[in-house]
Amino acid sequence: MKMRVGIDARPLSRQLSGIGYYTLHLVKELSKAGVETVLFSPSPLTVDLSGLDRCSIVCKSFKRLATRQIWSEFFLPFLLKKFDLDVFWGPAHRLPFWLPHNVAGVVTIHDVIWKRYPETMRKSTRLLETAFMPGSVQRADLVIADSRSTAADLLEFFGLADSKIRIVPLAPRLSETGGRQSGPLLPGRKYFLFVGTREPRKNLSSLIEAFGTLSEAARREFSLIIAGGDGWGNVSPAEKVAELGLQDCITVKQFLSEAELVEYYKQAYCLVMPSLYEGYGLPILEAQSFGVPVITSNVSSMPEVAGEGAVLVDPHSVESILVGLEKLIVDEALREDLSLKARENAGKYSWAKTAELTASSFEEAISLKNGNAHDINY
Structure with missing residues (x-):
């Protein structure tokens, strides 16, 4: 199935952390698989993706946390309307509040630390998670979890239907x-x-x-x-x-x-x-x-x-x-x-497999958005 995927590329606009590497690996693997991607970021990316096929980048120059957040909630939804997207993916716990109604939404949740161990988090991060994660998982057509453990946390804390969650494990990033x-x-x-x-x-x-x-x-x-x-x-x-x-x-x-x-x-x-x-x-x-x-x-x-x-x-x-x-x-x-x-x-894990399962989740989310839900075996 051909599709155009919009991606919240904020994790690629700062020094790479775990979620940044996750996003980078999947962008590269999706490109290898022939998936067309459009990366959106409030500030320039810190990684070079110029060699990727079918990958476009739309960046602004906001650097402060507050302006980056305003961009994601108010400016990004209008940007998305200018592109003929089939699905928009938030690889880091966020989906815009005003996602275009004809665009499927998929969000990846890596953990719910703010629920399990809030005292071990930076206060600002905890407040952002509290403010934006619940709405993001509810608005999403499908939610991707890294592990069965995180999926169980999503069921417990957000009351999501099990059918709305797809477990997509990660892979080693070094060789x-x-x-x-x-x-x-x-x-x-x-x-x-x-x-x-x-x-x-x-x-x-x-x-x-x-x-x-x-x-x-x-x-x-x-x-x-x-x-x-x-x-x-x-x-x-x-x-x-x-x-x-x-x-x-x-x-x-x-x-x-x-x-x-x-x-x-x-x-x-x-x-x-x-x-x-x-x-x-x-x-x-x-x-x-x-x-x-x-x-x-x-x-x-x-x-x-x-x-x-x-x-x-x-x-x-x-x-x-x-x-x-x-x-x-x-x-x-x-x-x-x-x-x-x-x-x-x-040896059971690879980024190619992670990308394949992620792309399948995108396809299913698009079908759900279009009212053509179909069974996919995982």
Whole structure:
């Protein structure tokens, strides 16, 4: 089915985060599949999409948060009327209030943190989610969720019909070709790796405490590397490390390029992600794609994403996280088994499959809008 898809490209107009990478991968894969896309943004994009076929970009030059929001709610709907769109997609929890009546609407919801753990969010973000997410999911013809966990949250908090939700999983975004360095990153020392933005729900304080509780012998053999950019909430793992006197075995990396991150994944002994909540938890699949086993939380989407290539722990218990670390340290056979299962699990996912399911959701939304609903098997 040929279609023209309008896309809210705001996630591509700032430094890329998880949702930005998600949007970028899908725009590229949709282009490869021959889907015509029109990207709308209140400010210039930070990525180069000039090489894509059948992809148009409509940008303004608003930079302030308030003016960007006004643009999305009041100017964007009028812009959309000038294009012969079949469907408009909001990849980041938003659909315009005045979406043209003849255009189908699809919105992707990655998580509902503001409902589950509002205290772990920046206040401004929580207010925006509270103001715009409920209306967006109600106006949408179909809602895409990254995981069964997020889909269950949508059913619980918004009372959506199960038939209105499509589960479309994500895929690893890095590959072996991302970069190479010579020699081990930490000569003579194995390391556990954490990857993610530093914010309260990532539970870094409990992870650092658990690692600091390991035996001295274990801390001489193993290190912990915490990699990721600053978030909010005054989360400072470096301060926690200094407070506990663990500078000799825990390293905090402020920024890693993609090439560097590939190397850190490839050489890691294990990824540790004991978050309080994740709508998906993409670092889990990223690590597993390199055959790296995972220690992650037994809540929300993380068991679903990790599959059998992980040790599950209670994120609310430092003792449970400690036990998970010790399991992988003392049981090399377990680690090797989890490594094989990690690769198998990550191999089930690809951005081409994600784009295919997303495009199918667009087609179904168009049929629903036109009153020609038909059965599609997922």
